[in-house]
Amino acid sequence: xxxxLIVAHGHPELNKGGGEQAAYNLFQECLAQxxxxxxxxxxxxxxxxxxxxxxxxxxxxILFHTTHDDEFLFSNIKTRHLWRDFSDLIKKINxxxxxxxxxxxxxxxxxxxxxxxxPETKITLTLxxxxxxxxxxGLMLKAKTDKLCYKSGTLACSQCLPTKSPGDLxxxxxxxxxxxxxxxxxxxxxxxxxxxxxxxxxxxxxIAVLENGQPEVASLPLKTQGTKVRLTYIGQINRFxxxxxxxxxxxxxxxxxxxxFQLDIHGANFSAQTSDFQKSIxxxxxxxxxxxxxxxxxxxxxxxxxxxxxxxxxxxxVWWENSPMVIxxxxxxxxxxxxxxxxxxxxxxxxxxxxxxxxxxxASSLMQTLKLIVSEPELRDRCxxxxxxxxxxxxxxxxxxxLI
Amino acid sequence: MSNxxxxxxxxxxxxVHIDLCHFSNELTLLSxxxxxxxxxxxxxxxxxxxxxxxNQHWLSLNRQDVEEVLQLNDDTSCSGFIWIxxxxxxxxxxxxxxxxxxxxxxxxxxxxxxxxxxxxISVLGDVKEQFISTAEELSIIKSKESTELVGELSTDSRxxxxxxxxxxxxxxxxxxxKGWLLHAQPESVFLIDKEGRKLDCTSSFMxxxxxxxxxxxQMKGSDLEAGFIGVYRLEADFVPVEVSIHFADATRIxxxxxxxxxxxxxxxALKDLLNAVDVHASHFFNTGYPVVLELVNEIWQGxxxxxxxxxxxxxxxxxxxxxxxxxxxxxxxxxxFIQHQILKFCRDPDFSNHEIIYVLDDPKIEREFNIACHGxxxxxxxxxxxxxxxxxxxxxxxxxxxxxxxSGQYILALNSDVLPSNxxxxxxxxxxxxxxDDAGILGTKLVYxxxxxxxxxxxxxxDAYYPGVWMNHHPNKGIPEPLVFADKTTAVEAVxxxxxxxxxxxxxxxxxxxxxxVLGDFEDSxxxxxxxxxxxxxxxxxxxxxxxxxxxxxxxxxSGDWKFKLTILNGLxxxxxxxxxxxxxxxxxx
Numbered sequence: 001x002x003x004x005l006i007v008a009h010g011h012p013e014l015n016k017g018g019g020e021q022a023a024y025n026l027f028q029e030c031l032a033q034x035x036x037x038x039x040x041x042x043x044x045x046x047x048x049x050x051x052x053x054x055x056x057x058x059x060x061x062i063l064f065h066t067t068h069d070d071e072f073l074f075s076n077i078k079t080r081h082l083w084r085d086f087s088d089l090i091k092k093i094n095x096x097x098x099x100x101x102x103x104x105x106x107x108x109x110x111x112x113x114x115x116x117x118x119p120e121t122k123i124t125l126t127l128x129x130x131x132x133x134x135x136x137x138g139l140m141l142k143a144k145t146d147k148l149c150y151k152s153g154t155l156a157c158s159q160c161l162p163t164k165s166p167g168d169l170x171x172x173x174x175x176x177x178x179x180x181x182x183x184x185x186x187x188x189x190x191x192x193x194x195x196x197x198x199x200x201x202x203x204x205x206x207i208a209v210l211e212n213g214q215p216e217v218a219s220l221p222l223k224t225q226g227t228k229v230r231l232t233y234i235g236q237i238n239r240f241x242x243x244x245x246x247x248x249x250x251x252x253x254x255x256x257x258x259x260x261f262q263l264d265i266h267g268a269n270f271s272a273q274t275s276d277f278q279k280s281i282x283x284x285x286x287x288x289x290x291x292x293x294x295x296x297x298x299x300x301x302x303x304x305x306x307x308x309x310x311x312x313x314x315x316x317x318v319w320w321e322n323s324p325m326v327i328x329x330x331x332x333x334x335x336x337x338x339x340x341x342x343x344x345x346x347x348x349x350x351x352x353x354x355x356x357x358x359x360x361x362x363a364s365s366l367m368q369t370l371k372l373i374v375s376e377p378e379l380r381d382r383c384x385x386x387x388x389x390x391x392x393x394x395x396x397x398x399x400x401x402x403l404i
Numbered sequence: 405m406s407n408x409x410x411x412x413x414x415x416x417x418x419x420v421h422i423d424l425c426h427f428s429n430e431l432t433l434l435s436x437x438x439x440x441x442x443x444x445x446x447x448x449x450x451x452x453x454x455x456x457x458x459n460q461h462w463l464s465l466n467r468q469d470v471e472e473v474l475q476l477n478d479d480t481s482c483s484g485f486i487w488i489x490x491x492x493x494x495x496x497x498x499x500x501x502x503x504x505x506x507x508x509x510x511x512x513x514x515x516x517x518x519x520x521x522x523x524x525i526s527v528l529g530d531v532k533e534q535f536i537s538t539a540e541e542l543s544i545i546k547s548k549e550s551t552e553l554v555g556e557l558s559t560d561s562r563x564x565x566x567x568x569x570x571x572x573x574x575x576x577x578x579x580x581x582k583g584w585l586l587h588a589q590p591e592s593v594f595l596i597d598k599e600g601r602k603l604d605c606t607s608s609f610m611x612x613x614x615x616x617x618x619x620x621x622q623m624k625g626s627d628l629e630a631g632f633i634g635v636y637r638l639e640a641d642f643v644p645v646e647v648s649i650h651f652a653d654a655t656r657i658x659x660x661x662x663x664x665x666x667x668x669x670x671x672x673a674l675k676d677l678l679n680a681v682d683v684h685a686s687h688f689f690n691t692g693y694p695v696v697l698e699l700v701n702e703i704w705q706g707x708x709x710x711x712x713x714x715x716x717x718x719x720x721x722x723x724x725x726x727x728x729x730x731x732x733x734x735x736x737x738x739x740x741f742i743q744h745q746i747l748k749f750c751r752d753p754d755f756s757n758h759e760i761i762y763v764l765d766d767p768k769i770e771r772e773f774n775i776a777c778h779g780x781x782x783x784x785x786x787x788x789x790x791x792x793x794x795x796x797x798x799x800x801x802x803x804x805x806x807x808x809x810x811s812g813q814y815i816l817a818l819n820s821d822v823l824p825s826n827x828x829x830x831x832x833x834x835x836x837x838x839x840x841d842d843a844g845i846l847g848t849k850l851v852y853x854x855x856x857x858x859x860x861x862x863x864x865x866x867d868a869y870y871p872g873v874w875m876n877h878h879p880n881k882g883i884p885e886p887l888v889f890a891d892k893t894t895a896v897e898a899v900x901x902x903x904x905x906x907x908x909x910x911x912x913x914x915x916x917x918x919x920x921x922v923l924g925d926f927e928d929s930x931x932x933x934x935x936x937x938x939x940x941x942x943x944x945x946x947x948x949x950x951x952x953x954x955x956x957x958x959x960x961x962x963s964g965d966w967k968f969k970l971t972i973l974n975g976l977x978x979x980x981x982x983x984x985x986x987x988x989x990x991x992x993x994x
C-alpha cells in the first residue's frame with residue numbers, strides 16, 4: 001500500500017479554485033485505489049489553541065493553519081510551522097511520495113524540510129500558474145497595464161514591481177530555483193505552462209505535461225437548439241477572467257441580435273472583488289437585462305445540470321491561464337467552448353475543431369464569434385463531435401505513478 | 405504764485421529717515437537723519453502720538469551728504485542723529501518720532517536692524533564715549549551696559565551675541581553642541597566639570613558659514629562664520645557640566661550641558677556635522693579638512709577599539725571545529741541575505757570545511773535578525789555563528805570583530821549581498837592563494853545579476869567630482885562579462901572589501917581594517933595599502949565568479965549631499981594617511 005500525502009494551498013470545501021479541486025480529486029482517487037493517503041490543505045481559519053493543524057471531515061483531511069512570512073519569496077521560516085510542525089507531521093505519516101499542488105501560502109521551504117528529513121521520499125509538484133516566474137500574482141501580466149507579459153527578467157520585472165530592484169528579483173529567482181531543485185517530478189497541466197517554465201530555466205526533462213484528470217462521466221447529449229443560443233460562463237469572477245469582455249460583446253450586438261442569446265453566469269467570489277469592478281459589471285448587467293442571468297457559485301455535483309442546457313461554454317480570460325478546470329469539465333460533458341486565443345485556453349480548445357477562439361480581450365472579436373454561431377448553428381454540433389474525452393482522474397494518477 | 409508766497413502758505417513738513425536700529429531688552433538705539441528749518445532742531449520719541457516722552461538722549465551729526473542729494477532750499481537743513489532711549493517694556497512699533505512738531509509713527513520706517521549696538525554708534529567716533537557717558541548720567545543706560553557700547557573695556561562680562569541650538573551628551577559619551585555667535589574666530593573651547601576642572605576641546609570645534617543667520621541678520625559683506633559646532637568624546641572619569649568658548653579679546657560665552665542619553669544618534673550627529681561642511685570652499689582641500697576629519701573621528705570612533713567590547717556570540721548548529729576558512733559577513737539593514745546565502749552555502753559540499761560568521765552591525769534589527777537566524781538554521785540545518793557587539797561598529801569594526809572570533813586559518817571578508825554562482829569556489833580560491841608569490845589578499849571577479857562586471861580589481865584614480873582625492877576606481881564596471889578578457893590571476897593595486905581572502909594571521913598583523921573610515925568607503929583600499937606596505941601583493945582571480953548585488957546594500961544608507969561629503973572626507977583621510985604610497989603603488993602596477 002502506497003503512503004501518499006497530497007498538499008494543496010486550500011481545501012475545495014473552503015476555497016473554490018481549480019487547483020484545490022484537482023488536488024482533492026487526486027486525493028480521493030488515491031483513497032479509491034487503496035493508498036494510505038492524506039490530504040493537507042492550507043487554511044487561514046483560526047486554529048484551536050494555536051495548533052498548526054486541525055481536521056476537516058475526516059482525520060485524513062488535515063488543515064494546515066499557516067501562511068508565509070515573505071510573500072515575495074513564498075518563504076515560511078520565521079515561525080515553526082514548517083521546520084517543526086510540518087516536519088513532525090510528515091514523520092508520522094512517513095509518505096513514500098508527496099504530491100504538492102502548491103507552495104503558495106504554505107512556504108516554499110517545504111521541499112527542503114521533506115528532503116532533509118526523508119531523502120528517499122519522492123516529491124512531485126503540479127504547477128498551476130506562473131507564480132515562480134512572476135511576482136505579480138503569478139499572472140504574467142504587466143502590473144500597471146494588465147497587458148500580457150511574454151518573458152520575465154530582473155529589470156523588466158522590477159519595473160512592474162517598483163519596490164523591488166533587479167537584485168531582489170535575481171535573489172527571488174535564485175531562491176525559488178534552488179527550492180525547485182529538490183522536486184523529483186514537475187507536472188504541468190498544459191504544454192504552454194511547461195514552456196514558460198522551461199523558458200525561465202527549469203529543465204524540460206523534469207516537467208511532464210499531464211492533465212489533472214476528470215471524473216468518469218457520460219457525455220451529455222446536445223439538446224435541440226432553441227430560439228436562443230444558450231451561453232454559459234462558469235468559474236471565478238475577477239478582472240482577469242474576462243467576464244466584462246463577454247458582457248461588452250453582448251452589448252455590441254444590436255437589440256435584435258442580442259435577443260438570440262441567453263447567458264447564464266455561474267461565478268464565484270464576485271462579492272470579493274473591488275467595488276469599481278463590481279460596479280462596472282453591475283452596470284453592464286443592468287443594460288443587458290434579461291439576456292443575462294447571474295446564478296452565483298456552484299458545487300461540482302451541479303455541473304451536469306448546468307451544462308445540460310448549455311450550447312456553448314465561454315472562457316474569455318484576459319490572462320494566459322494554465323489549463324482551466326472549466327475547459328476540462330466542459331469537454332468531459334461534451335460541450336464545445338468559445339475561448340480567448342492565448343495560453344492554455346488556445347492549447348486546449350482548437351479553433352473550428354472542438355470550439356472557437358476569439359482575440360483575447362477584444363469584445364468586438366467575441367461579438368463576431370457570437371454572430372457566427374447564430375449564422376452557422378451547425379458549428380455547435382460539429383465542434384461537439386470533435387471533442388475528445390479528457391483524461392480521467394484514474395488515468396491521470398496512473399500516469400503520475402509511472403513518472404515516479 | 406511765487407515760491408515765496410507758496411512758502412508762506414504751506415507749512416514746512418520735515419522728512420525723517422532711520423537707517424539703523426538696534427533693540428535689546430531695555431535699550432533702543434537709532435541712527436538716521438531728518439530735515440528741519442529750525443537752527444536748534446528737536447528730536448523726541450514718544451511712547452505713542454499723545455504719549456509720554458521717553459527717557460532719551462540724542463546727538464546731532466552733520467549730514468552734508470544727504471543735503472546734497474535732497475537739494476534742499478537754503479532755509480532747510482538736514483541733521484544726522486544718533487538716538488538712545490530706555491524702551492523697557494515697550495513695543496518699538498508703537499513709538500512715535502516728533503520732529504519740528506510733526507509726529508511720525510515708527511512703524512512707518514523700515515530701518516536695518518543690527519545685532520551689535522556698536523554698529524549704530526560707531527559713526528560717533530571720538531564723541532562716542534561722551535554720548536554714552538551722558539546717557540549713563542541720564543540713567544538711560546547702566547554703567548555696565550555702557551562698557552559694552554563703547555567696546556573698550558576688556559572684561560569677560562562683555563556680551564557676545566550668540567545662541568546655543570543645543571548642548572548635550574549623546575551616544576553615551578559624545579558631547580555635542582552647536583549654535584551661532586557673532587564674533588571673530590573663537591580662540592579656545594573648554595569643557596568644565598562640577599569641580600571647575602577644564603578640558604581643552606578646541607581641536608574638536610569648528611565654525612562655519614550659516615546661511616540662516618547670515619540672511620536673518622542681513623550680514624551682507626561680512627565673512628563672519630557665525631555657525632559653530634563642537635563634538636568631543638569623553639573619557640570615563642570626566643563629566644562636564646558646561647561648555648565655555650573663549651575669544652582672543654578675553655570675552656567668552658558658555659552653556660550648560662544637559663544630561664540624558666540618545667538625543668541624537670551617532671549617524672545623525674555625523675549628518676549634522678557634514679551639513680555644516682562646505683567641501684567646495686576654496687580653502688577646504690588645503691586647510692579646512694583636518695579639523696572636519698577630527699570631528700568626524702570624534703563622532704564615529706566611540707568604539708574604535710575592540711577592547712572592552714562584550715560581544716555576544718551565538719552558535720547555530722555544530723560549527724566545523726577546524727575550519728579552513730572563516731567567512732566574516734557583516735549584516736546591516738537587510739538580514740534576509742542570510743537566508744539566500746545559507747541556502748547557497750548549504751548546497752555546496754565544500755562548505756563543510758568552512759566556518760560562517762555573521763556580524764550583526766545594526767542594533768535596530770536585533771530581534772528580527774535573531775528570529776531569522778533561528779528559522780534559517782532550523783530550515784537548512786547548516787551551522788553558523790553570529791556575533792553582536794550591541795552597537796553599530798561600521799564596516800571595518802564589524803569585520804574586525806568577526807575576525808576576532810574566527811577559527812579559520814584564512815578569513816574571507818564577504819558582503820552579505822554576495823552570492824556564489826557555483827560550488828567549490830572557496831577551496832579553489834584558497835588553493836590558488838597558496839600558489840601565488842607573496843600573496844597578501846586575493847579577490848575575485850564579481851558580477852551584477854545581469855552578468856555585467858561589478859568588480860575586477862580596483863585602481864586609484866582621480867575623479868573630477870571628488871577633487872584632490874584618490875578614488876577607488878572599478879575598471880570594466882558595467883561591461884558584460886563575456887566581453888572582458890582578464891588573466892586568470894593578476895596582481896592589482898587593490899581589490900574590493902566585498903570579497904577578500906587572506907590569512908587570518910596576516911589580517912591581524914595588519915591590525916585589520918582601519919575603523920577611521922566611516923560607512924564603508926575606503927577601508928578595503930586602505931587594507932590593500934597596508935598589505936603593499938608589508939611587501940605583500942594583492943591578486944585578483946578571474947576564474948571564479950560571484951554575484952554582487954551592490955545596489956541592494958548601498959541603498960540601505962541614504963545617498964545625498966552628506967554622503968558625497970563623507971566620501972570626500974574618507975578619501976582625504978586616506979590621502980593624508982598614505983601620502984605618496986598610493987602613487988608608488990600605481991607606478992608598480994603601470
